[in-house]
Structure formats: structure tokens, C-alpha cells
Amino acid sequence: MPCIEARGLRKAYGNTIALDGVDLKVDEGRILGLIGPNGAGKTTALNAILGLAPYQGELKVLGRDPWTERERLMRDVCFIADVAVLPRWLRVSQALDYVAGVHPRFDRARAEGFLAKTAIKRKSRVRELSKGMVAQLHLALVMAIDARLLVLDEPTLGLDILYRKQFYDTLLNDYFDNSRTIVVTTHQVEEIQHILTDLMFINRGRIVLDCSMEEFESRYTEVMVLPEHAAAARALNPIHERQVFGRSILLFDRADRQQLAALGEVRTPGIADLFVAVMGNQAGAPETATQGAAK
Amino acid sequence: MNTESTGTPGLAPEPRPITATHPMLWSVKRELWENFSITLAPLTVAGLVLFAFLISAMQLADKIRDVLLLDPAKQAAALDKMFGFAAIPIILTSVIVAVFYCLDALHGERRDRSILFWKSLPVSDVTTVLAKVTIPMAVLPLVAFVVAVVMQFVMLVLSSMILMANGVAPGILWTQWPILSQSLVLLYGLVTLALWYAPIYGWMLLVSGWARRATFLWAVLPPVAVAIFEKIAFGTAYFAALMKYRLQGSFKEAFIVDDPHLVSVDLAHLDPVRFLSSTGLWTGLAFAAACIAAAIWLRRYREPL
Numbered sequence: 001m002p003c004i005e006a007r008g009l010r011k012a013y014g015n016t017i018a019l020d021g022v023d024l025k026v027d028e029g030r031i032l033g034l035i036g037p038n039g040a041g042k043t044t045a046l047n048a049i050l051g052l053a054p055y056q057g058e059l060k061v062l063g064r065d066p067w068t069e070r071e072r073l074m075r076d077v078c079f080i081a082d083v084a085v086l087p088r089w090l091r092v093s094q095a096l097d098y099v100a101g102v103h104p105r106f107d108r109a110r111a112e113g114f115l116a117k118t119a120i121k122r123k124s125r126v127r128e129l130s131k132g133m134v135a136q137l138h139l140a141l142v143m144a145i146d147a148r149l150l151v152l153d154e155p156t157l158g159l160d161i162l163y164r165k166q167f168y169d170t171l172l173n174d175y176f177d178n179s180r181t182i183v184v185t186t187h188q189v190e191e192i193q194h195i196l197t198d199l200m201f202i203n204r205g206r207i208v209l210d211c212s213m214e215e216f217e218s219r220y221t222e223v224m225v226l227p228e229h230a231a232a233a234r235a236l237n238p239i240h241e242r243q244v245f246g247r248s249i250l251l252f253d254r255a256d257r258q259q260l261a262a263l264g265e266v267r268t269p270g271i272a273d274l275f276v277a278v279m280g281n282q283a284g285a286p287e288t289a290t291q292g293a294a295k
Numbered sequence: 296m297n298t299e300s301t302g303t304p305g306l307a308p309e310p311r312p313i314t315a316t317h318p319m320l321w322s323v324k325r326e327l328w329e330n331f332s333i334t335l336a337p338l339t340v341a342g343l344v345l346f347a348f349l350i351s352a353m354q355l356a357d358k359i360r361d362v363l364l365l366d367p368a369k370q371a372a373a374l375d376k377m378f379g380f381a382a383i384p385i386i387l388t389s390v391i392v393a394v395f396y397c398l399d400a401l402h403g404e405r406r407d408r409s410i411l412f413w414k415s416l417p418v419s420d421v422t423t424v425l426a427k428v429t430i431p432m433a434v435l436p437l438v439a440f441v442v443a444v445v446m447q448f449v450m451l452v453l454s455s456m457i458l459m460a461n462g463v464a465p466g467i468l469w470t471q472w473p474i475l476s477q478s479l480v481l482l483y484g485l486v487t488l489a490l491w492y493a494p495i496y497g498w499m500l501l502v503s504g505w506a507r508r509a510t511f512l513w514a515v516l517p518p519v520a521v522a523i524f525e526k527i528a529f530g531t532a533y534f535a536a537l538m539k540y541r542l543q544g545s546f547k548e549a550f551i552v553d554d555p556h557l558v559s560v561d562l563a564h565l566d567p568v569r570f571l572s573s574t575g576l577w578t579g580l581a582f583a584a585a586c587i588a589a590a591i592w593l594r595r596y597r598e599p600l
Contacts, residue, residue: 052414053598070595074417087329087409094328101321102418138412 001063003028003149003181004049008057011044011205018044019055020205026198028148029178033192034185035275036202042185045202046153049183050079062148075104078142079151083135083158088127092120092137099141111144114174132163139167143175150175152184156191164188168195189271199271201278209278221252221260222269229263236260240277251277318418322426323434326400333392333430334438340388341446344381348450355454356461363467374472375559378450382443382481389439390492393431397496398511400427401504401590410599420595424500428587431496436485444478476562483565484549491545494579497586504590540575548573 002025009022018041026032036042047053049061051070059066064073086095092115100108115122118136126134135156142150156164172195176182186192199216201209211219225233225248234241236259238250251269252260260266269277327334362373401424404410413423451474455465499514506513522535546552549570550560570576 047598050415054596071417071419074415079415081411081415082408085408085411087404087407087412089329091328094325098321098325099416101324102316102318102416104316104417142415 001028002026002060003030004059004061004183006048006057006059009045009048009059010056011041011048011053017205019048021057022202022205022207024200024207024210026181026183028181030197031176031182031184031195032198032200033189033196033271034183034200034202035189035271036185037279040202041205042202043153044205046079046081046151046183046185050077050081050151076147077149077151078145078147079153080138080142080155081151081153083155084131086126086134086138088125090126091122092124092126092129093122095126095137095141096122099145103145105146106141107144107146111140114140114143114170132159135159135163135167139170143171148180150180150182152182152186154186155184156186156188161191164191168192171195189275193271196271201275203279209274216271216274217268219254220269220274221255221257221266222273223250223252223260223264223266224248225250225264233260233263240273240280242273242276249273316417318422319426322418322422323429326426326430327434329403330396330430333396333435336392337385337388337439337442340384341442344384345446345449348381349453352453352457355457356463359454359458359463359467362471363463367471370467370471371561372559374468375477375561378447378468378472378474379477379480379559381447381450382439385439385443385446386485386488389435390488393435393492393496394499396430396435397427397499398503398514400430400500401594402506402510405507405600408600414599420591424504424587424591424594427500428496432489432493436489440478440482440485443481444474447474447478480560480562480565483567484546484560487549487567487570488545490576491541491548491579493583494586495541497583497590501586501590501593504593541579544575548575 004024004026006022006024009019009024010017011019020041022041022045034042034045044053048055048059049066051061051066051073054067061073062076066073090098096108096111099106099111115137118133118140120129120133120137120140126137129137139155156167159167168191171182184192184196196213198212199209200207223233224244227247230248233248233250236252236255239253240251242249251273257266358377362370365373404413451468451472454468458465458468499510502514503510518534518538522532522538525531525534549566551564551566
């Protein structure tokens with residue numbers, strides 16, 4: 001059973017189409033990065049998955065309809081919808097008491113263990129903690145819940161790089177195993193590249209790229225081309241070109257690496273570079289470019 | 296990636312530990328953590344009443360001497376004015392606190408976005424909203440009761456000491472104003488008041504779950520508008536009378552008020568049968584239930600932010 005399965009997922013707010021027929025399938029044990037520009041439909045898609053918003057189309061999360069079976073689903077699904085949604089009046093000890101009191105799969109000792117590695121005091125109120133510590137606290141609570149799906153919507157927005165790195169390292173080392181599934185959205189795509197198993201780009205309510213990271217690495221190639229080879233490289237149909245220090249960097253989809261190696265320095269692109277390439281093409285010629293990048 | 300322990304998709308996951316939970320209990324506790332001040336307000340008022348009473352206690356011995364001259368039927372009433380009435384500011388405070396609690400209960404969690412945290416836990420919207428209903432309906436009346444009875448007891452003890460110091464026997468305070476039975480009267484009054492005001496609390500909870508801002512205005516202005524509209528359009532004031540009846544009717548329906556000038560009450564003045572058979576109570580409760588159901592529906596089916 002796939003963890004999340006959607007077919008023809010649609011959602012409109014008045015005249016604005018937030019989700020325009022999204023099909024997606026996320027298997028158990030994957031870490032999916034859902035990447036898209038602001039207003040692309042990421043949060044709408046996650047809200048549908050979490051049963052927070054109604055939708056049209058078919059959607060099953062852990063085999064359940066999230067809109068009608070939300071309460072039951074929330075025992076197996078956990079989410080951090082944003083940074084700083086913990087109420088400011090809440091004390092750390094109260095947060096532990098409360099979650100232990102209402103969540104059948106919460107392991108308080110585990111949460112205490114995570115907190116012991118931080119500088120967070122039991123007696124502090126959330127309003128007294130720094131933004132980074134609030135994120136640590138929320139993560140400690142969530143990681144102590146034995147959930148099967150964890151959804152993270154911009155969980156590190158506004159945190160400094162040390163907290164961001166620690167956040168994802170902790171998640172990967174102390175939480176993730178192959179029976180769990182994680183879906184994460186973020187604008188800091190480079191920082192999560194190494195933890196993802198799957199990648200999905202969403203733009204204007206449509207999935208414009210859906211591939212595993214293995215596929216991503218074998219499919220896309222970036223070449224830093226010497227000026228004398230530029231014309232030859234352009235003839236091979238790059239999907240994107242940018243200039244850095246006077247040299248051209250060309251991005252290819254399903255190109256022959258051997259052939260490219262002759263033209264310059266070959267490497268696997270960063271997710272951000274591919275994102276700019278795919279979204280840039282979208283902006284120029286939305287309909288045709290979609291065909292090119294979509295799976 | 297770790298390949299040895301790959302879970303086979305399609306197989307049921309191994310059983311995982313499930314610990315017993317009490318969502319309702321913890322939801323009510325959660326409300327008390329957030330709104331701890333709702334218990335402090337009646338306490339503060341009790342402190343003020345006690346302070347004022349102490350100032351007035353200088354003439355207490357003279358007052359009691361006057362009471363002793365009255366016939367026994369009026370002695371109880373006179374003492375009720377001294378001790379029973381002291382509970383009224385506490386009851387009023389708890390009603391005001393309840394109103395403001397209700398106006399914020401479902402609004403605050405959306406304003407500070409913490410609803411996204413609460414909704415990430417397996418606590419149903421029914422449980423959450425009902426936990427919030429228990430605050431004005433049960434917790435606040437109980438707090439008011441305890442605070443008022445303790446305050447009255449302290450007043451009686453202080454009075455007894457002052458009377459003894461002035462050479463007056465304090466027994467009359469305890470026999471003509473029996474605190475045990477008078478606290479039963481208070482409890483009855485608080486319970487009937489909470490039931491009578493249930494539609495007000497329900498309405499305020501619904502508005503707090505619906506309005507994006509200015510919950511107080513949304514709660515108060517529509518009824519006022521309806522009353523003004525009725526007055527201008529039809530020249531009548533049925534709606535205004537209905538509102539007045541709702542605000543003031545609890546005492547009239549729940550107690551026997553034989554002499555409008557004698558407002559002191561004791562056990563003999565309770566009339567639970569009339570209260571329970573009054574149409575006003577049941578229409579009010581039906582309206583409250585509808586409002587609460589609508590508030591639950593809104594929290595469940597409207598997008599949280």
C-alpha cells in the first residue's frame with residue numbers, strides 16, 4: 001500500500017486554481033521533497049493530505065480518506081505545518097504532559113531524551129525560547145511520536161543555518177527508518193538534497209517533475225563549458241543555460257555524459273539549479289515545457 | 296540507504312505500543328493552563344470584597360445590635376444583605392470572565408496559528424470544543440462557588456471575632472445565616488445561571504470560531520441591530536424583550552420572589568420545578584446546542600487559517 005496516493009487532485013479558491021489535477025504516489029519509507037515557488041500549491045496539497053482542507057479527486061493517505069477519516073488518521077500522521085505554531089503561553093513541561101495525555105503513540109522518555117541534548121529548560125514558556133529552540137522543541141515532540149507519515153511544511157523557515165542543519169540531521173539520524181515516510185517542503189532546497197529519496201516539483205497547481213533521487217542523478221547533467229565549446233554544447237539541446245564568471249553552465253536532461261565530458265567539466269546539478277531551469281522554462285512557454293519536464 | 300531492514304510495502308506494520316489517553320481531561324487542563332487568570336479574577340474580587348468589608352466592620356457591632364432588635368423573620372434577610380450579597384460581585388465577575396473567555400476560545404488559536412499544532416494531534420474537534428464549553432458551564436461556576444463560600448466563611452469568622460471583642464454574642468450570625476444551607480442556595484443559583492446563560496456562551500463560542508477579527512463586535516452588534524430594525528420597521532420590541540428576559544430571567548425563573556423588595560433568599564425560595572419546566576430554559580439550551588454544533592462543524596470543516 002502506498003503511503004500517499006492521489007489521482008486528479010483538484011482545488012480551486014474562487015477563480016484561482018490551486019491544484020490542477022495532481023497525480024502522485026509516495027511509497028512507504030521514502031523522503032519526498034515537494035518543491036515549488038510561492039503560491040504553487042504546495043501547502044494546498046499538504047492541507048489536502050492532512051485532512052485540513054476539502055478537495056476534488058481521489059486521495060488516500062495510509063489507505064484512508066483524509067477528509068472524512070481525519071481523526072483516525074491523525075494517530076498515524078504527524079505534521080509541522082510551519083515554524084512557530086506552538087502556542088506562546090505553553091510551558092515545555094506542559095507540552096510534554098499534553099501530548100503524552102492525548103497521543104497513544106507518544107513516547108515521553110524519547111522526547112525527554114531529545115530535549116536533554118538541547119538547552120531547552122522544562123519550565124520555560126515557548127515565548128521565552130528562541131525561534132530555533134521552538135523548532136527543536138516541536139521536532140522533539142514530533143519525533144517521539146511513532147507516526148507512519150510525517151509532513152513538514154517549511155519547518156525551518158527563518159532559522160539560522162546551524163539550526164537548519166541540525167534539524168535535518170536529527171531527523172535523518174534519530175527518526176527516519178524505512179517504515180516511516182516523510183514529506184517536506186522548503187525553499188532551502190540545497191540543504192535537503194542529501195536527505196531526499198524522491199523529488200517533486202510543483203508549479204501552478206501541477207506536478208512538473210516527479211523522480212527518485214537516483215533517477216535525478218542519472219538523468220540530469222550539468223556541464224561547465226569552455227567558451228570554444230559553447231556552440232557545440234548548445235547544439236545538444238540543453239534545458240537551461242546560465243553564465244557564471246564568464247563561463248556557460250548548461251544543464252542537460254538525459255544526455256550522454258561521455259559526449260558532454262569532452263565539452264567541459266561535468267557534474268550532477270543541484271536541485272536549486274534544476275528548479276530554476278524547469279521553472280524558468282515554465283514561465284517562458286508553460287504548456288510545452290511542462291511536457292518536456294513532466295514524467 | 297539501509298537495505299537489510301527494508302519494510303515490505305503492503306504488509307501490515309508490526310504492532311506498535313499504544314498508551315491509554317484521556318483527550319477530554321487533557322483538553323480541559325490545557326484550557327486552564329492557557330487561561331489561568333480566569334481563576335485569579337474571582338479571587339481578586341473576593342480579596343477586594345473582604346477588604347471593603349473590613350473597613351465597614353468598624354460599625355459591625357452597632358449594625359448587629361440593630362439586627363437583634365428586628366423580628367426573627369427579618370433578621371435572616373438583614374444578614375443575607377451583609378453576607379449573601381457579598382457573593383454577587385464574584386458571580387458577576389465569573390460571568391464577565393466567561394463571556395470574554397468564550398469570545399477568545401476558538402479565535403485565539405487561529406490568531407496565533409496554534410490551531411495547526413492542536414490539529415496535528417489526535418484530538419477530535421468535538422472533544423476540543425466541548426472542553427472549551429466546560430469552562431463557562433462548569434469550571435467557572437465551580438471556581439466562583441468555592442471562592443465565594445470561602446470568602447463568606449472568612450467574613451463570618453472575622454465578624455464573630457469583632458462582635459466578641461465588642462461584647463456581643465456572635466451566635467446569631469451562624470444561626471440566622473446558616474452558611475451550609477446558604478451555600479447550597481448559592482450553588483443552585485450558579486448552576487441555574489450557567490444553564491440559563493448557556494445560549495449566550497454558545498453564541499459567543501460560535502462567533503469566536505467564525506469571526507476573523509473583532510469577535511466582541513460580531514457577538515454584540517447583530518442582536519442590537521435586530522432589535523433596532525424591529526423597532527423601526529414594526530414599532531415593536533419583542534426581540535429586545537427577549538434579550539432582556541435572557542439576561543435577567545434566571546433569578547425570576549429559578550427562585551420564588553414573593554416580595555420584590557425582599558431579594559434575600561434561603562432554601563425555601565428555591566423553585567427547581569418551575570425552573571426546569573420553563574420554556575425559556577429549554578429554548579435557550581436548544582439554541583446553545585445548535586451554536587456548539589455549528590462551532591464544532593466550523594472547526595472541523597473550515598480551513599484552519
